[in-house]
Amino acid sequence: MVSEPPRIDPRALTLEQLSRLCHDGEWRRGLREAAPSGFAELDASLPGGGWPVGAVSELMPEAMGIGELGLLMPALSRLSRVERYIAWIAPPYLPYAPALAQAGLRLERVLIVHARSAQESLWATEQALRCPAFGAVLSWPLGIADKNVRRLQLAAEAGGSLGILYRPAEAVREHSPAALRLRLAPTRAGLTVEIHKCRGGRAGTRLQLPLPLHVDSDHIDALAVHPAAAARA
Amino acid sequence: MLWLCIRLPQLAREALADERTALERLAGWAYQWSSLVSYASSEPLLWLELGASCALFDGHAALLARIESELAQLELSHVCALAPSPTAAALLTRDAAQRAGGQPPALTKAQLRAQLEPLSLGLLDLPPATLAALAASGLRRIGEVLALPADAIARRFEPGTLLYLRRLCAEISDPRPAWRLPATYRARCEFGVEVRTSTALLFPLQRLLLEFQGYLRARDCAVQRFALELEHYRHPVSRVRIGLSAPGRDAAQFLTLVRERLHSLALPAPVSALRVSAHEFAAPGIVQTDLFGNDAQPLQQLQRLIDRLHARLGEESIQALALEADYRPERGWRFTAPGRATSSRGGGGGGGEGSSDVANPSDPPRPCWLLRQPMRIEAPRELLRGPERIESGWWDGGDVSRDYYLARTGEGARVWVFHDRCDGAWYLQGLWA
Numbered sequence: 001m002v003s004e005p006p007r008i009d010p011r012a013l014t015l016e017q018l019s020r021l022c023h024d025g026e027w028r029r030g031l032r033e034a035a036p037s038g039f040a041e042l043d044a045s046l047p048g049g050g051w052p053v054g055a056v057s058e059l060m061p062e063a064m065g066i067g068e069l070g071l072l073m074p075a076l077s078r079l080s081r082v083e084r085y086i087a088w089i090a091p092p093y094l095p096y097a098p099a100l101a102q103a104g105l106r107l108e109r110v111l112i113v114h115a116r117s118a119q120e121s122l123w124a125t126e127q128a129l130r131c132p133a134f135g136a137v138l139s140w141p142l143g144i145a146d147k148n149v150r151r152l153q154l155a156a157e158a159g160g161s162l163g164i165l166y167r168p169a170e171a172v173r174e175h176s177p178a179a180l181r182l183r184l185a186p187t188r189a190g191l192t193v194e195i196h197k198c199r200g201g202r203a204g205t206r207l208q209l210p211l212p213l214h215v216d217s218d219h220i221d222a223l224a225v226h227p228a229a230a231a232r233a
Numbered sequence: 234m235l236w237l238c239i240r241l242p243q244l245a246r247e248a249l250a251d252e253r254t255a256l257e258r259l260a261g262w263a264y265q266w267s268s269l270v271s272y273a274s275s276e277p278l279l280w281l282e283l284g285a286s287c288a289l290f291d292g293h294a295a296l297l298a299r300i301e302s303e304l305a306q307l308e309l310s311h312v313c314a315l316a317p318s319p320t321a322a323a324l325l326t327r328d329a330a331q332r333a334g335g336q337p338p339a340l341t342k343a344q345l346r347a348q349l350e351p352l353s354l355g356l357l358d359l360p361p362a363t364l365a366a367l368a369a370s371g372l373r374r375i376g377e378v379l380a381l382p383a384d385a386i387a388r389r390f391e392p393g394t395l396l397y398l399r400r401l402c403a404e405i406s407d408p409r410p411a412w413r414l415p416a417t418y419r420a421r422c423e424f425g426v427e428v429r430t431s432t433a434l435l436f437p438l439q440r441l442l443l444e445f446q447g448y449l450r451a452r453d454c455a456v457q458r459f460a461l462e463l464e465h466y467r468h469p470v471s472r473v474r475i476g477l478s479a480p481g482r483d484a485a486q487f488l489t490l491v492r493e494r495l496h497s498l499a500l501p502a503p504v505s506a507l508r509v510s511a512h513e514f515a516a517p518g519i520v521q522t523d524l525f526g527n528d529a530q531p532l533q534q535l536q537r538l539i540d541r542l543h544a545r546l547g548e549e550s551i552q553a554l555a556l557e558a559d560y561r562p563e564r565g566w567r568f569t570a571p572g573r574a575t576s577s578r579g580g581g582g583g584g585g586e587g588s589s590d591v592a593n594p595s596d597p598p599r600p601c602w603l604l605r606q607p608m609r610i611e612a613p614r615e616l617l618r619g620p621e622r623i624e625s626g627w628w629d630g631g632d633v634s635r636d637y638y639l640a641r642t643g644e645g646a647r648v649w650v651f652h653d654r655c656d657g658a659w660y661l662q663g664l665w666a
Contacts, residue, residue, distance in 0.1 A: 065648055069601040095603075096602060099598075108553060110553060110554050114551075133535035
């Protein structure tokens with residue numbers, strides 16, 4: 001089970017604490033340090049203990065459908081429950097509402113943005129990252145130059161949200177100013193996460209993360225060949 | 234109080250409805266001189282209270298001269314009269330001597346009384362029976378009527394008579410319904426030269442939108458949609474509709490939205506004039522800032538973002554999700570309008586309207602990605618989980634009979650496939666991302 005992160009409740013602060021926080025903006029910094037990923041091993045490898053907030057992270061999955069969303073779901077679900085919105089910009093497929101609800105996301109906090117061109121999707125990503133109403137902005141840009149990643153990085157710093165860029169696996173060879181770059185590969189039980197770059201942390205770590213529903217089921221494996229023939233008979 | 238009454242005999246010849254709209258338009262024109270403008274419902278009369286604005290316009294004489302010269306520019310024949318009461322001012326415009334001009338204005342009650350006394354009884358706006366009764370008593374001049382004891386008038390004539398006479402002499406208050414700013418907004422800005430680029434439009438736009446904001450503030454209201462029209466020489470007008478997800482009246486916000494729209498708008502021809510109009514108004518939202526005074530509420534920020542995305546990418550560009558009660562996977566959800574969420578912290582009971590968006594724990598797991606259309610595929614090699622049979626929709630013609638499986642592709646991706654029991658083929662419908 002995912003443990004609840006420590007939350008700063010402004011109402012619970014004493015006046016002394018409050019004045020200190022107001023003084024140097026620590027209040028904001030405290031809130032945007034990191035968003036726990038819900039995977040203990042991953043959190044342990046990331047500075048701040050979670051996804052960097054107010055920064056752009058790049059996820060580079062080897063293929064679609066290997067758990068590239070499942071990796072984020074615990075964090076997204078938590079963000080949607082603290083009154084923050086989740087933007088999905090130019091996703092490659094339809095985010096399936098019943099599955100998001102099952103993962104614990106509050107659907108009314110989910111917004112899908114359709115873009116007609118790479119330029120539009122970049123523009124929308126930047127706008128969403130700058131908007132403090134968003135807890136996370138997930139974007140699937142079609143080709144992105146590193147100067148644009150820097151732009152998005154600045155926007156994420158301004159808006160204080162979790163910026164996630166999905167990029168093809170080949171992008172791992174390119175330089176990128178993103179704060180965190182993870183390469184994702186499938187395994188039978190879940191996902192291999194390779195930390196390719198990590199600002200303020202150690203790169204090169206390789207983690208095996210189990211994902212729910214990715215545990216192989218027993219009885220079907222035996223079938224190996226589909227039951228179509230039987231069904232037709 | 235000093236009232237100016239303008240009689241516009243020209244308007245009397247027009248149909249009643251036209252007369253009303255013409256008077257209303259003139260009331261808007263007169264609003265520049267006085268904040269208290271009124272017009273009559275039965276006669277072509279317009280009243281302006283000038284007592285409060287005389288000082289601003291260098292005294293009543295200068296002000297009256299300005300008003301009369303503008304009336305002349307509008308090519309309207311008119312009779313003007315000044316009096317301490319609107320009733321008296323209206324009566325004086327009926328006087329032939331006033332029409333001819335040359336009467337000194339009646340600024341005080343004493344001057345008014347002196348001017349009224351020699352006038353004929355027939356000018357009084359009283360019922361014919363009352364006028365006949367007064368004439369039958371041997372009275373001819375207004376002065377003679379005013380000299381009658383008040384209790385005698387009250388006893389002998391209709392109850393309204395005494396009230397009318399007192400109002401005529403400005404002895405008691407004489408309220409008039411104040412004309413209000415019109416219910417719709419229209420503003421126009423004409424350029425001396427033709428503007429060819431949309432960026433060059435931004436400067437005059439800013440001014441127009443500031444005026445618009447001023448109007449909205451004066452009315453204490455906000456708009457959710459307004460129209461911007463670009464007039465072209467020898468070309469139909471280009472219309473741009475600006476919509477906001479929540480009522481607003483901030484000129485800077487309007488300008489941002491308009492800029493986004495102009496960004497994607499190709500001007501068919503140079504622009505000669507701009508128009509801003511709004512017909513529907515709403516109560517303004519309450520603007521709140523956080524403890525540190527620098528952030529508007531997240532919902533408001535979100536609405537502004539949604540507005541910007543709408544303006545630049547189109548109305549359908551941003552959508553929210555909702556669940557639908559349907560067993561067919563492709564119908565188990567729908568897009569909805571964004572921004573419907575409100576604060577729902579602590580709604581732990583699961584009741585209320587939001588409860589339909591909560592997954593049923595007994596439902597079998599579903600994949601995060603759904604294909605827009607199921608895609609026909611070869612029979613999958615490796616099935617990991619299933620089958621889950623879904624048979625539904627026979628009642629609406631969209632019936633399905635499918636066996637769903639979790640399968641693994643050669644790349645290691647987990648996919649959601651089904652075996653269609655009707656056509657025997659395999660389809661890919663989702664990805665377990």
